[in-house]
Amino acid sequence: MQGKTVLVTGGAKRVGAAIVRRLHAAGANVAIHCRASLYDALALRAELNGKRPDSAITVQADLLETATLPRVIAEVVQQFGQLDALINNASSFYPTPLDKMNEAQWNDLLGTNLKAPLFLAQVAAAELRRRHGCIVNIVDIHADIPMHGYLLYNIAKTGLAGLTRALAQELAPQVRVNGVSPGVNLWPESAEWQDEERRRKHIAHTLLKREGEPDDIAKAVQFLIADAPYVTGQIIAVDGGRSINL
Numbered sequence: 001m002q003g004k005t006v007l008v009t010g011g012a013k014r015v016g017a018a019i020v021r022r023l024h025a026a027g028a029n030v031a032i033h034c035r036a037s038l039y040d041a042l043a044l045r046a047e048l049n050g051k052r053p054d055s056a057i058t059v060q061a062d063l064l065e066t067a068t069l070p071r072v073i074a075e076v077v078q079q080f081g082q083l084d085a086l087i088n089n090a091s092s093f094y095p096t097p098l099d100k101m102n103e104a105q106w107n108d109l110l111g112t113n114l115k116a117p118l119f120l121a122q123v124a125a126a127e128l129r130r131r132h133g134c135i136v137n138i139v140d141i142h143a144d145i146p147m148h149g150y151l152l153y154n155i156a157k158t159g160l161a162g163l164t165r166a167l168a169q170e171l172a173p174q175v176r177v178n179g180v181s182p183g184v185n186l187w188p189e190s191a192e193w194q195d196e197e198r199r200r201k202h203i204a205h206t207l208l209k210r211e212g213e214p215d216d217i218a219k220a221v222q223f224l225i226a227d228a229p230y231v232t233g234q235i236i237a238v239d240g241g242r243s244i245n246l
Contacts, residue, residue, distance in 0.1 A: 010090030018214030168233030183239020207241025
């Protein structure tokens with residue numbers, strides 16, 4: 001990772017922050033994108049720059065506003081002179097049962113999980129080709145195993161899985177595109193996921209009988225960037241075996 005520059009969308013908190021910290025610790029310069037979590041992004045930037053001066057920046061933008069995406073890439077390249085990897089991590093997540101979903105939820109969930117990664121990749125493509133860089137999309141095992149009550153999220157992540165493979169074909173041979181699919185990892189912050197019985201049931205479906213950690217996802221991302229030069233168009237499930245133990 002030494003000398004590389006990485007942009008992580010939704011990089012201020014949770015799994016995104018774990019990815020940022022791991023890649024920075026490995027030597028990369030990092031651009032921490034945020035939309036609403038500016039305080040967290042600035043705190044993380046200060047933490048990382050305290051360890052290695054001028055190695056981290058923040059970029060605030062609403063990725064659903066496609067007109068702002070060229071600015072996002074331009075700010076990264078202006079600061080560091082290059083972009084070597086794009087990590088599409090930013091995501092919306094909440095239930096949308098069929099009888100209660102609406103168009104606004106469609107626009108938000110499909111926008112953050114599918115539209116934004118596509119158009120951000122489009123804007124970043126020229127620089128990534130120049131650098132022979134890569135894209136890593138944070139997908140979800142529910143792209144293959146729909147979660148009841150989360151219809152639009154399932155659709156969006158299924159689309160992101162397809163986008164990962166399609167972009168690998170479109171951007172070859174200069175740019176590799178892969179994905180990481182988390183399973184039982186960092187629990188959502190919503191009240192329904194604070195129920196211990198619900199959590200135990202999800203953990204019971206893993207082969208390893210435990211939940212993962214954000215750094216498990218970060219390690220897989222680092223591998224795909226730094227140690228997998230002959231891997232493209234692939235999606236790695238980091239789920240403790242849950243996707244094969246329904």
